[in-house]
Amino acid sequence: MKPLITAAGAAVAVAGCVAGLLYLGPDTARPQPNAPPAGADSGSMAAGSDSIAAVGAARERTRAFPSDPAAWAGLGRAEIEQARTTLDASRLDAAETALGRSLTLDSTDNYDAVTGQGLLANARHEFARGRQYGLRSTQMAPDRPDGYAVLADAEIQLGNYPAARTAVQRLLDIAPTAAAYSRAAYDLETHGRPEDAAIALQRAVDSANTADERAFAEARLGDLAWSSGKVDLAEQHYRRALDAVPDHLYGQAGIARITAARGHPDTARELYGRLTERTPLPQFLLEAVELRQAAGAFGQGNEGAALAAQVRMVRADGGPVDPHLALYTADHGDPKIAVDLMRREWNHTRSVIVADALGWALHRAGRDTEALTYARQAATTGWRNALFRYHRGAIEQALGMPEGTRRLREAAALNPHLFPHRPQEDEEDE
16 A cells, blocks of 8 residues: 555645636735725625725726726726635636727727736636736836736746746836735745745735735735644634635635644534535635545545536536646546646646646556656745645655655654545555
8 A cells, every 4th residue: 555645734835726826916906996995994894805896896987988998907807806816717707808898999008908818818727828918018018017927927837937036026126015925925935935935925914905915915824834834823824814804715724724733623624614615616625525534534525526526527628627626536536537637737837736736646546757757846946845745755655765755754844734544545455
């Protein structure tokens, strides 16, 4: 039997691929004048309330000025921001319609619509197109920030990390806002500098202009603390995210994760149940499934059924593949299907996250020599990621490499609060 600990609890770093780039960072556009100020009472604010208000205001503007390309571009970008904050990808179709209307009205010098098209492409995992729009917009207006945000997001997902860092630095130079600091933090974390990433995220908190921006940065600080096993600190940040936006999805997921780590699996399962009923995101579903198995519950529950249904849907429609679906399929389903899914994603997304998921799928499918190539690719940026390190260690151990055992110990030291389980197929092999 191969040793196996799949760590969905450590996989929050993978969330950059969830729903395109909906989790990577907020838009660079400044809030609408009628958005709640940073110091407003947030107790009544729901998840995405700022972005929902912005969409309403943008729609009013298009009704008042139906021939104004800027109004339609603003609506498109507001729809994309709402999709990001609520994780409702259906808003992207409305964004496409609005941006198309804007470009119909002005196809020559429409910076806002071009950057909006880049945001839309990135959200749909069309990162090569996102990069094209990012380059076009930065050429149109070298001193405006939005194009650099689009470009940075695309370059990250294409695996062009030096180019992404250049874009992020330019973004910081032009507009040191919460959006810029969030992207800088992601770059720093990915390159093995979590302490500097925490400083950047705190600056994102301090410069936030909306409750959504503040909640986003606090939740990312929670993820950063959790990834290094700092449970108390992680909880503080997750609760601050929920103070800003009471229904913040990643704040709620973080509290569920913390609850499980503190030895209260039943309560954690209730929290995950409410969260996944509302938002059946692969990451949340996978964490719930692995919590069930760690607690000795029978079967995978409704969460496993939802994940299996999502895998079938992704296989059928040929769309983007969330790495959590591949990890679920590799450990709880058919690893060969997981390999096929991640190879498809690798064709147009070359991030270290995708490299890790593909390597793990290959390992579970018994193809360890090839798996090691991708595990090493996942390590090229120096990310101190417990999940990545565990995966590589397990692959090396399966190949009889002595460093595998050391790597597994390092993973456990990085984050001892992983959700361990053994897939059914391994239990049957005993």
